[in-house]
Amino acid sequence: MSMRRLGILGYGNIAATLLDILARDGRARFEQVAILARPGASERADARLRTAAEVIAEEVTIHETADAFLAARPDLAVECATHDVVRETVPEILKAGCETVVVSVGAFADADTAARIEDAAALGRTRTVLVPGAIGGVDALAAARIAGIETLVYSGRKPPAAWKGTPAEKLLDLDAITSETVFFEGNARQAATDYPKNANVAATLALAGPGFERTEVRLIADPGISANVHEYEVRSQSVNFTIQLTGKASPDNPKTSMSTAYSVAREVMNRLVPIAI
Ligand SMILES: NC(=O)C1=CN([C@@H]2O[C@H](COP(=O)(O)OP(=O)(O)OC[C@H]3O[C@@H](n4cnc5c(N)ncnc54)[C@H](O)[C@@H]3O)[C@@H](O)[C@H]2O)C=CC1
Numbered sequence: 195m196s197m198r199r200l201g202i203l204g205y206g207n208i209a210a211t212l213l214d215i216l217a218r219d220g221r222a223r224f225e226q227v228a229i230l231a232r233p234g235a236s237e238r239a240d241a242r243l244r245t246a247a248e249v250i251a252e253e254v255t256i257h258e259t260a261d262a263f264l265a266a267r268p269d270l271a272v273e274c275a276t277h278d279v280v281r282e283t284v285p286e287i288l289k290a291g292c293e294t295v296v297v298s299v300g301a302f303a304d305a306d307t308a309a310r311i312e313d314a315a316a317l318g319r320t321r322t323v324l325v326p327g328a329i330g331g332v333d334a335l336a337a338a339r340i341a342g343i344e345t346l347v348y349s350g351r352k353p354p355a356a357w358k359g360t361p362a363e364k365l366l367d368l369d370a371i372t373s374e375t376v377f378f379e380g381n382a383r384q385a386a387t388d389y390p391k392n393a394n395v396a397a398t399l400a401l402a403g404p405g406f407e408r409t410e411v412r413l414i415a416d417p418g419i420s421a422n423v424h425e426y427e428v429r430s431q432s433v434n435f436t437i438q439l440t441g442k443a444s445p446d447n448p449k450t451s452m453s454t455a456y457s458v459a460r461e462v463m464n465r466l467v468p469i470a471i
């Protein structure tokens with residue numbers, strides 16, 4: 195598949211890591227990498243990403259509006275930004291016919307956003323691809339869904355620092371806990387809505403599995419770990435399985451597992467190679 199122009203929405207941890215991974219891998223070469231920054235933040239985005247992007251692209255452009263970004267005619271857009279960007283901007287990108295990879299999957303917990311994305315992709319005759327991100331086993335789960343899923347129970351366990359700046363701060367004293375503490379038990383819709391930077395995985399499991407209401411979620415702050423541990427158990431008509439992933443935290447964002455950017459890189463690389471896996 196020819197992919198000459200790559201578009202990236204966002205310029206934080208995942209975007210920067212993605213560019214570094216693609217540069218180190220060496221197989222990806224683009225005519226252009228177009229980056230969409232928050233309005234007023236193109237200088238920040240430039241400083242953060244240009245050097246890395248220049249390694250893999252002949253030209254790097256930074257934009258502050260979806261229209262300007264689309265004028266660069268990206269063959270593929272990769273959202274590495276926020277739930278708001280999925281809600282506000284991704285539909286515009288899809289309507290313009292540009293396939294879009296989404297990492298902020300928790301945005302789909304809002305039914306209106308999910309419907310807008312679906313309509314926009316249909317209008318643009320394209321599709322959106324939701325990456326597994328920090329979780330694995332999504333292939334087995336999505337196949338089991340076709341057979342019929344009975345139960346899915348997920349737990350997301352992170353060090354206390356990863357829960358800073360979330361509603362967990364009001365529920366427990368993150369600096370003082372000395373043992374693992376479950377501070378959220380509920381369904382994936384509530385988890386993804388309340389913890390937009392920490393429960394995208396819950397949304398991914400819900401979408402691949404039994405849906406937002408039937409995906410049971412536990413969120414845990416654990417002072418005894420330094421990694422992000424994701425575990426889930428599935429019972430279905432075709433297969434039962436349990437999976438546990440211990441994701442190393444990104445050096446510059448403890449909320450995000452490093453594996454997330456690699457999952458996005460896999461999705462991009464699979465469009466550049468003759469055998470996708
Ligand atoms: N699916 C998964 O497994 C995972 C998903 N995520 C999600 O991925 C997303 C990115 O994560 P990180 O890179 O670690 O976060 P980050 O906070 O380091 O970066 C987010 C970037 O988006 C930018 N941004 C905000 N509004 C924007 C706008 N209107 N237009 C363009 N850019 C905008 C921010 O300024 C920032 O540079 C987050 O939504 C996070 O919740 C994170 C970890 C796992």
Ligand SMILES: O=C([O-])CC(=O)C(=O)O
Nearest residue numbers: 328392393394395450451
């Ligand atoms: O990166 C992780 O470990 C998972 C994460 O934040 C999320 O599910 O939003």
